[in-house]
Amino acid sequence: MTSRAINFILATVIGVAICCVGGLIGLSGTATACVPQATTAPSGSPSPLERYDSEQKGHVATIVQVGASKKVPGRGMVIAVATAIQESRLTNHGDLGAANDHDSLGLFQQRPSQGWGTPQQIMDPQYAAGKFYDKLLTIDGWQQMPLTQAAQAVQRSAYPDAYAKWEPDATALVTDAATALGIDISGGFGMCMSAGGWIKPVDAPLNSGFRTASRPGHDGVDLGAGRGTPIRAASSGIVIKVRCNAYNADGSPRSCDIDGNLSTPGCGWYAEILHPDKTVTRYCHMLQRPAVAVGEEVITGQIIGLVGNSGHSTGPHLHLETHTSQPATEANAVDPVAFFAARGVDLSSSRPVASH
Numbered sequence: 001m002t003s004r005a006i007n008f009i010l011a012t013v014i015g016v017a018i019c020c021v022g023g024l025i026g027l028s029g030t031a032t033a034c035v036p037q038a039t040t041a042p043s044g045s046p047s048p049l050e051r052y053d054s055e056q057k058g059h060v061a062t063i064v065q066v067g068a069s070k071k072v073p074g075r076g077m078v079i080a081v082a083t084a085i086q087e088s089r090l091t092n093h094g095d096l097g098a099a100n101d102h103d104s105l106g107l108f109q110q111r112p113s114q115g116w117g118t119p120q121q122i123m124d125p126q127y128a129a130g131k132f133y134d135k136l137l138t139i140d141g142w143q144q145m146p147l148t149q150a151a152q153a154v155q156r157s158a159y160p161d162a163y164a165k166w167e168p169d170a171t172a173l174v175t176d177a178a179t180a181l182g183i184d185i186s187g188g189f190g191m192c193m194s195a196g197g198w199i200k201p202v203d204a205p206l207n208s209g210f211r212t213a214s215r216p217g218h219d220g221v222d223l224g225a226g227r228g229t230p231i232r233a234a235s236s237g238i239v240i241k242v243r244c245n246a247y248n249a250d251g252s253p254r255s256c257d258i259d260g261n262l263s264t265p266g267c268g269w270y271a272e273i274l275h276p277d278k279t280v281t282r283y284c285h286m287l288q289r290p291a292v293a294v295g296e297e298v299i300t301g302q303i304i305g306l307v308g309n310s311g312h313s314t315g316p317h318l319h320l321e322t323h324t325s326q327p328a329t330e331a332n333a334v335d336p337v338a339f340f341a342a343r344g345v346d347l348s349s350s351r352p353v354a355s356h
Contacts, residue, residue: 048172056090057173059107059125064177064185066129072136074174074185074195075143079163080132082170083151084108086163092125108132108155144299146236146276147197164276171196171344194344197300198235201283202307202318206348210335219333220282220321221347227287227316229307233273233298234281234340240326241272241282242290246311256310257288267319268311271304272328279339280328284319285310320347 052060060081067077084090087109094105103111103119106128110116121127135154136142142150148164157163174195178185185195193199204225211218225231244256246266254260256269269286283290287308292298309316322339324332340347 048169049176051169052090052173057177059084059090059092060173061177061181062125063107063129064174064181064183066126067133068178068181068183068185070130070133070137072133073143074178075193075197076133076136077174077178077185078167078170078195078197079136079142079147079150080129081174082147082163082166083132083155085166085169086151086157087155092123094123095119141299143193144236144301146299148276167196168277175344193300196235196343198340198343198345199232199301200340200345200347201232201234201281201320202229204229204318206337207317210333210337219330220284220319221336223318223320223347225307225316225318227307227309229316229318230303231283231286231305231307231318233300233302233304234320234345235273235275235343236299237273237275237281237297239271239290239292239294239296239298239304240274240280241270241328242292242294243267243271244269244289244310256286259309260285260311260313262312262314264312266311268313269305269308270311272326273298273304274326278325280323280326282321282323282328284321285313285317287316 063080063084064077067080081090084107088107090107092107093109103113105112105119106122107125108128108131110122110128110131112119112122116122116131117127132154136150139145139150139153142153145153146164147167148161151157151163174185202223202225204223206221207224208215208218208222210221246254246256246260246264246268248254249263254264254266260266260268267282267284269289270282270284271286271290271292272280272282274280283305285308286305287310288306290305292302292304298304307316307318313319320336321328322334322336323329324334337347
């Protein structure tokens with residue numbers, strides 16, 4: 001068995017325990033830490049909800065209702081809606097004649113010739129959504145897959161990378177529809193995964209904020225997890241950096257395999273992940289060399305390292321940074337609390353734990 005497969009199993013098994021024991025109730029006493037939130041649009045741009053008309057939103061409501069009836073987690077609903085946006089722009093297309101792609105029909109452009117059903121059945125949005133979910137639920141590990149991989153496993157599209165760009169819109173549409181319908185999509189993600197496919201990297205309290213008055217140069221937040229706590233990839237992506245970054249007071253290099261202190265600048269052992277939306281997450285002060293390598297594709301919840309105290313640190317914790325682009329720099333660092341909130345994950349906690 002490969003190390004990637006072992007990590008996958010560990011992330012899934014251990015992550016579920018965290019969701020049940022601490023992730024759902026340890027953060028705020030409720031499941032709100034896992035509730036997805038609508039993605040905000042750049043200033044001056046229409047929001048995802050403004051880009052779709054009432055008929056399209058009606059189809060989203062149908063997809064959400066069918067998913068709820070089949071007990072599909074919110075993440076599955078987002079995958080279904082993103083697929084329908086890509087395939088039909090949420091339009092229940094009939095036969096388009098010369099413009100038709102073979103015998104593709106309906107919201108998901110399913111083909112009678114490939115066993116999806118009769119033309120009449122496929123043109124029924126409830127039936128079409130149900131068939132999509134039936135196939136999705138047969139795919140092992142679909143909840144931990146990047147959206148485009150899960151969608152492609154169902155659709156077998158000629159353009160497999162096209163689904164990913166619709167994830168923000170689908171997240172906003174599903175959240176809006178579920179709220180209007182009174183459907184709870186906060187649970188069942190595994191590892192408290194949001195509908196957008198993000199998790200909190202460690203189940204630990206937030207004890208130091210982003211660029212506070214007392215620490216204006218603090219370009220991330222600190223999560224007070226204990227030494228050796230597994231650190232999980234916040235979302236799927238590609239590892240773009242693995243590095244030891246620590247120095248002695250005189251500027252000479254320092255080992256990251258020993259504890260740091262306030263006189264040892266640097267992030268210690270750290271890793272960076274580039275996500276499909278081109279953002280970057282950075283995980284600092286690891287106990288030892290990260291468990292991943294540059295160029296490796298990781299999935300949400302995969303263990304990438306262990307909490308430690310290397311570099312500029314006075315106690316074990318995870319220093320977490322979020323950046324809007326690569327390379328990750330001070331100029332493109334943003335507040336992780338707001339960054340994760342926009343992706344449906346609550347980093348906040350009131351349990352005080354001292355760290356630096």
